[in-house]
Amino acid sequence: MNTEKGLVYPLLLLFLLQVSTCLDILDQNNTIKDGNLLLSSGKTFALGFFSSGNSSNRYVGIWYHQVSELTVVWVANRERPISGTSGALSIDSDGNLVLHETNGSFPVWSTNVSSASSNDSTTARLTDSGNLVLVQDFSQRLIWQSFDYPTDTMLPFMKLGLNRKTGLDRFLTSWKSLEDPTPGNCSYRIDPTGYAQLFLYKDGVPYWRVGSWIGDRWSGVPVMITPYILNVSFVNDPDEISIMYGTVNPSTITRTVLSASGSLQRFTWHDRDRQWIEYWHAPMDQCDYYGKCGPNSNCNLYIAGQFECTCLPGFEPKSPGDWYLRDGSAGCVRRGGVSVCRSGEGFVKVALVKVPDTSKASANMSLSLKECEEECLRDCSCTAYASANESLGGFGCLTWHSDLVDTRTFATTGQDLYVRVDAVELARYRKTSSLSRKATIAIVLVSVVTALLLASSFSYRLVIKKRKDRRGHNPLMSDIMNPTHLDGSRSVKDPDDGPRGNRDVPLLDLSTIASATNNFSILSKLGQGGFGSVYKGVMDNGTEIAVKRLSKHSGQGVEEFKNEVRLIAKLQHRNLVRLLGCCVEEDEKMLIYEFLPNKSLDAFLFDTTQRLTLDWRKRFDIASGVARGLLYLHQDSRLRIIHRDLKASNILLDAAMNPKISDFGMARICGADQIQGNTNRVVGTYGYMSPEYAMGGIFSIKSDVYSFGVLLLEIISGKRNTAYHPENPSYNLIGHVWELWNEGNCEDVIDESMGDSCAKEEALRCIQIGLLCVQELAEDRPNMSTIVFMLANRDVVLASPKRPAYVVKGRYHGGNLSASNGTASANDVTISMVEGR
Ligand SMILES: *[C@@H]1O[C@H](CO)[C@@H](O)[C@H](O)[C@H]1NC(C)=O
Ligand SMILES: *[C@@H]1O[C@H](CO)[C@@H](O)[C@H](O)[C@H]1NC(C)=O
Ligand SMILES: *[C@@H]1O[C@H](CO)[C@@H](O)[C@H](O)[C@H]1NC(C)=O
């Protein structure tokens, strides 16, 4: 009897839960019991009771009603869960929303608005943006809303920030763990002190500084990757200081979550895959962590992908011993024995930075940058200045009067910070900057000459700017580059590695490789590339490997080579070929990769019979995989690798036809001198090269985006970019696609051999994405995260592509030459210096 009862009861309960009542509104006459739901009018959101993880604790929360995965965006009683299913949410006689555990007992949770108790009754309703609102029936006055009490999720149209009138401060607080809604240790809020900033705090101290709103973005987020998804409105007036996001496309389902571990993540719901896709997260790299390098110091990422602390101009390490041991946290102090007060001092510009913490800075929006300098110079306590708002070419004045904390450099976008230095330091910088100005002029001249050469002859002579060797200038850097303990050891180890990523790269003997490849016999040879030959090998244990034997004349030293390999070997992603080891012996340098039995993408795509095996779905998956691999190289890996030679023959396919990018990081491994290779050409393949790269040797992540665009168009069309000239021999595939695009005949581009498998609309979208990638101006091209997002989300409205650039043999079809070279100068040269290493 007993056992039967025990069985029937849960079944009954289950039944009750399934036939749960759904309400539209909650008023004095009804109650939401455990199992009932309150739905928003468009049924987008639901409010009800839920449990999380294995716990039997019940919480009242709001979640997406139409998303198949239970995704809670708000919790009422996060601090006081209900232990059984006896909870009930109702409106009490005061007009407040109250949650009772059992009838009549003291409420577990309440909206607790004192002014609710009036002669006017109230009604609670859930809006389609996920806001639970409590409104007086007669006056229609909003007396309470859940958007004012956010938990860990920020939804579109929800405001974060301070209402200066009422003192209400809205901020996110993480859950305690993935399964426990109790408030955790992380928060995300606006700090209004000084020049207001947005912060992510962990355990009450700053963890990541998002920075100030500087007109079009946050100072600590170099690229707003969101314009396709979210638009931001920032308000700072006497009434309030707040931010709010709106969705550009109303049908996009997106949320921003502060995870229990302190990561701010943005997701969109991808209906086809029935999953949330993260399209952005922060903090993203070492330099994002607040004050990583201590005061008066600057954190850089770009050299060897590691972070590097450098003292700001005029400062020196406070604790040189720690500094050499790569602990920069003590920061820097002003060089001893110098005066920066009325003794010929001045300012040195530090470009492309996230300006220091402004919570103690003063702002005066009515000053220009020039006036700002004068103001700062006049005041001996002023340590630095910068413009406060980057809109309209920069205006407003920020001045710092104490330590400069949490400065970092970005690769592509950043502000200029002017740091006060003494007269001697100033003279030193004046000298170097006039030198570098000369260098810039030389580069522009070289580019123009190159362009002329290109235009007048059919031969390509590509010039790569000689990178300045910055090594040795910095103690940390030399430590990375000359790790003495490597000598004689049989494996290359990263001294910086934490316990997690501690992976040694095996150093293999030349004899082992020789025997695996039959002494590099011609029969084992798989191919020949710009960097050397590739052989197939079989190790004694039967493992198949691919051996890349680099051509001998590389300007790089052995240790340097090993270091690069060590770094590259750490990149792991399902869309990258895995580097298994290396071999350095007798002026031989070899890289050992996993062997992939299927051939490269070009062998399928451009072969009349093989291409039949590539239906649309496969092609789309290959393109998406390549995009994700490239995104990882650009953004998610610590190294920020620019591939520079992305093309169909560098995309290998595994047994399941998953794409794997090969040859990434070759420019690093081989050193800059190797870039020109033995064929007198820049690394990179004609047809895949962006104009700024082909013409001026200027490469950036946007050059890879260009190559990706070409690849995408090739995948859709099944035709090589270079080999395409039906009517007009001077046109390549891009020119052809662009022509059809303008005529509205893009369907003609799609490879017929895909037959009915082709989802025409999706293919047309991909063509548009491809055209966006090959736009003439690098800044117009989307970055890889946007591309991944656009590929994954069919609802995203795509921009209209502008005219592409197509470089064909001997001719450059695009805007006028001087303009494209002129705009490429200052910033892009910086990019090549910064990212080229
Ligand atoms: C509740 O029910 C009573 C009696 O049916 C009705 O008079 C009253 O208007 C209802 N109140 C609300 C807020 O609907
Ligand atoms: C939840 O229960 C399952 C099965 O009993 C167990 O494997 C899992 O580890 C539990 N999860 C947590 C967070 O306790
Ligand atoms: C309501 O607010 C008062 C004071 O602000 C507080 O003492 C009380 O505990 C609150 N009640 C609930 C249910 O939160």
Ligand SMILES: *[C@@H]1O[C@H](CO)[C@@H](O)[C@H](O)[C@H]1NC(C)=O
């Ligand atoms: C409630 O009382 C206020 C005055 O205290 C009055 O102005 C208002 O009309 C009343 N509302 C209702 C619905 O009776």
Ligand SMILES: *[C@@H]1O[C@H](CO)[C@@H](O)[C@H](O)[C@H]1NC(C)=O
């Ligand atoms: C939160 O902070 C407290 C005190 O600083 C600490 O004991 C606890 O481990 C932290 N919890 C998490 C999840 O980090």
Ligand SMILES: *[C@@H]1O[C@H](CO)[C@@H](O)[C@H](O)[C@H]1NC(C)=O
């Ligand atoms: C920056 O300037 C622009 C243009 O005047 C303005 O719209 C924006 O609100 C300003 N931002 C701040 C934070 O002052």
Ligand SMILES: *[C@@H]1O[C@H](CO)[C@@H](O)[C@H](O)[C@H]1NC(C)=O
């Ligand atoms: C975002 O863009 C949409 C459409 O362009 C617009 O309706 C909305 O007001 C904008 N929202 C914000 C917060 O700027």
Ligand SMILES: *[C@@H]1O[C@H](CO)[C@@H](O)[C@H](O)[C@H]1NC(C)=O
């Ligand atoms: C900003 O600078 C102007 C010109 O120097 C000055 O008149 C004004 O008082 C300053 N404003 C603030 C808030 O300091």
Ligand SMILES: CC(=O)N[C@H]1CO[C@H](CO)[C@@H](O)[C@@H]1O
């Ligand atoms: C009026 C009413 O239903 N009271 C119940 C409240 O809950 C307790 C225990 O859960 C019951 O014993 C009461 O009968």
